Amino acid sequence: MKKIITQLQQVKNVSYKLARLSAQEKTQILLSLAVCLQKHKGEILVANNEDVRRAKKNGATAAFLDRLTLSQKTFEGMITQLKTVAKIADPVGEILEQLELANGINLRKMRFPLGVILMIYESRPNVTIDAASLCLRSGNVAVLKGGSEAYNTNKALVACIRSVMRQYNVDESAVTFLEKVTHADVEEILQRNDLIDMVIPRGSYTLTSAVAEKSRIPILYHSSGGARMYIDESANLKKALEICINAKTNRTGVCNALDMVLIHTNVAKKILPLLDKALEEKGFQIRADKKAKKYMVHAINATNKDFETEFLDSILAVRIVESADEAIAFIKTHTHGHTEVLAAEDKRVVSRFISEIDAAGLMINCSSRLHDGGEFGLGAEMGIATGKFHARGPVGARELTTYKWIAYGNGQIKH
Numbered sequence: 001m002k003k004i005i006t007q008l009q010q011v012k013n014v015s016y017k018l019a020r021l022s023a024q025e026k027t028q029i030l031l032s033l034a035v036c037l038q039k040h041k042g043e044i045l046v047a048n049n050e051d052v053r054r055a056k057k058n059g060a061t062a063a064f065l066d067r068l069t070l071s072q073k074t075f076e077g078m079i080t081q082l083k084t085v086a087k088i089a090d091p092v093g094e095i096l097e098q099l100e101l102a103n104g105i106n107l108r109k110m111r112f113p114l115g116v117i118l119m120i121y122e123s124r125p126n127v128t129i130d131a132a133s134l135c136l137r138s139g140n141v142a143v144l145k146g147g148s149e150a151y152n153t154n155k156a157l158v159a160c161i162r163s164v165m166r167q168y169n170v171d172e173s174a175v176t177f178l179e180k181v182t183h184a185d186v187e188e189i190l191q192r193n194d195l196i197d198m199v200i201p202r203g204s205y206t207l208t209s210a211v212a213e214k215s216r217i218p219i220l221y222h223s224s225g226g227a228r229m230y231i232d233e234s235a236n237l238k239k240a241l242e243i244c245i246n247a248k249t250n251r252t253g254v255c256n257a258l259d260m261v262l263i264h265t266n267v268a269k270k271i272l273p274l275l276d277k278a279l280e281e282k283g284f285q286i287r288a289d290k291k292a293k294k295y296m297v298h299a300i301n302a303t304n305k306d307f308e309t310e311f312l313d314s315i316l317a318v319r320i321v322e323s324a325d326e327a328i329a330f331i332k333t334h335t336h337g338h339t340e341v342l343a344a345e346d347k348r349v350v351s352r353f354i355s356e357i358d359a360a361g362l363m364i365n366c367s368s369r370l371h372d373g374g375e376f377g378l379g380a381e382m383g384i385a386t387g388k389f390h391a392r393g394p395v396g397a398r399e400l401t402t403y404k405w406i407a408y409g410n411g412q413i414k415h
Contacts, residue, residue, distance in 0.1 A: 011143060026137055082129065103412045112401060118217065120199065136175070225255025256361075272295035287303075341363045
């Protein structure tokens with residue numbers, strides 16, 4: 001553990017140097033990293049295949065394997081995100097406010113890096129590149145603690161990152177990958193708010209809760225994900241059906257996937273048989289309340305727990321409601337604060353939904369799968385924060401900064 005603390009002390013010192021990199025230097029590093037990944041694509045995918053093979057042998061679920069696997073599409077997505085992050089405006093040094101005080105002082109509120117960010121994550125190796133790129137763009141040092149299940153893939157990705165850092169004479173500690181650390185080590189690291197400025201856990205509810213319980217470092221995280229969708233009687237039913245199917249089936253093992261749908265009783269007969277057929281054809285399981293089950297021949301009986309569970313699996317819970325009031329009240333009670341969806345054309349329903357539902361992302365007549373940093377133009381994300389302080393929703397480069405008040409004076413004193 002002493003060796004790790006020494007390593008983190010070095011990281012802290014490097015953070016001051018990294019904060020001085022110019023926007024152009026950071027852009028070139030990110031673009032070069034994209035080239036390096038492409039050059040070593042074969043090696044990275046071989047490493048990932050080994051991780052996937054081992055996970056299958058250990059009985060990993062389909063959803064877990066989906067998160068772990070670097071497909072051709074996922075790999076190209078990493079390249080695209082790197083290029084996008086390279087092109088976004090550098091947040092460091094941005095003047096948020098500026099004013100001239102009565103005493104002649106020029107006062108500026110400016111963005112600066114947070115410093116050292118610890119990222120603790122599971123299974124998804126693409127997070128290694130997301131975290132490294134966003135931290136670099138925002139001038140922060142990234143300390144990465146990936147899951148052992150993606151060890152080989154992460155090692156190959158980090159080798160590319162270190163190679164590019166050396167190419168630009170940037171200390172390799174600017175992206176530090178913690179290897180062979182125990183749970184006890186992580187617990188001790190989480191006490192070191194003198195060395196780390198923010199911790200971002202990304203993974204299961206078990207992981208994020210454990211970090212929140214143990215950490216003395218400020219946390220940016222979501223406790224659990226999963227979305228609910230309300231289809232109002234005023235909804236365009238064709239669009240609503242397409243949105244519902246996409247939100248549930250596009251990817252099941254991600255935090256912005258749909259877990260349940262509430263449907264107004266006046267349109268249930270029209271839309272539920274179609275939803276039932278579409279999900280059955282895709283091999284999904286439907287768990288419905290008694291009213292909804294009448295219109296869904298392939299559904300099984302739902303339990304109360306099904307209406308509040310983040311499934312991360314090919315399961316959708318369905319419930320019929322008598323009114324928008326009932327739907328909004330239900331979502332207010334059961335929301336995880338992550339993503340909620342509304343299909344409605346009635347502006348009064350839309351307005352109430354936006355005003356009363358307390359979640360990081362509200363998707364009005366569009367899929368929950370679009371609640372994502374890449375889709376929002378951030379290039380990538382460190383995760384979706386569901387808290388209310390500092391940042392909320394997709395965490396991009398801007399969300400990895402703080403600000404300082406700079407007062408430019410000419411000898412002014414306090415009277």
